[in-house]
Amino acid sequence: KTNKPIRRPIPTKVRSILERVMATYDDVLFPGQDLNTPISIAAANRYIRRIRESLPLEHWRTHDFRRSLSTGASELGVMPHVVEKMLGHELGGVLAVYNKHDWLDDQLKAYELYADKLTAYLDSNDG
Missing domain, CATH: 1.10.10 (Arc Repressor Mutant, subunit A)
Structure with a gap:
């Protein structure tokens, strides 16, 4: 949003997941339909909507x-x-x-x- 670099530490429980994903895809952490480009915001929103509809939770x-x-x-x-x-x-x-x-x-x-x-x-x- 601000075009400034964001620095975050990587928690232990997340590190192995990220390492596996990074070993699978070259430079894209969250690939879209084309594995060489990042997932679009629209596609990510559709994915979240499908997850939301499948969970027995009030609207979130x-x-x-x-x-x-x-x-x-x-x-x-x-x-x-x-x-x-x-x-x-x-x-x-x-x-x-x-x-x-x-x-x-x-x-x-x-x-x-x-x-x-x-x-x-x-x-x-x-x-």
Whole structure:
């Protein structure tokens, strides 16, 4: 959206999936119909719509995942400035002017905590 580089740590549970995908496709992480070009926004939206229709959940939007991450990470004790960086938000006020740190180590810890929370939830509801 801003054409600025986005730096995010890669959580352990995601690393093997990404490595497998990167070994399968050359330079495209999420390929479209043509495996050499990225999936279009329209195609991604159609895919999400099919997933949404197949789940026994009340109506939800993909943006709800961002809200869930923000709330869940905060519940786990992740500091608000780290959550904001995880969401790709710019920090406000004087902090944004003087502090350009990205808290990558803290983001990684937060992603790991959140992944563990999701895994524990899925494991407890498996069956």
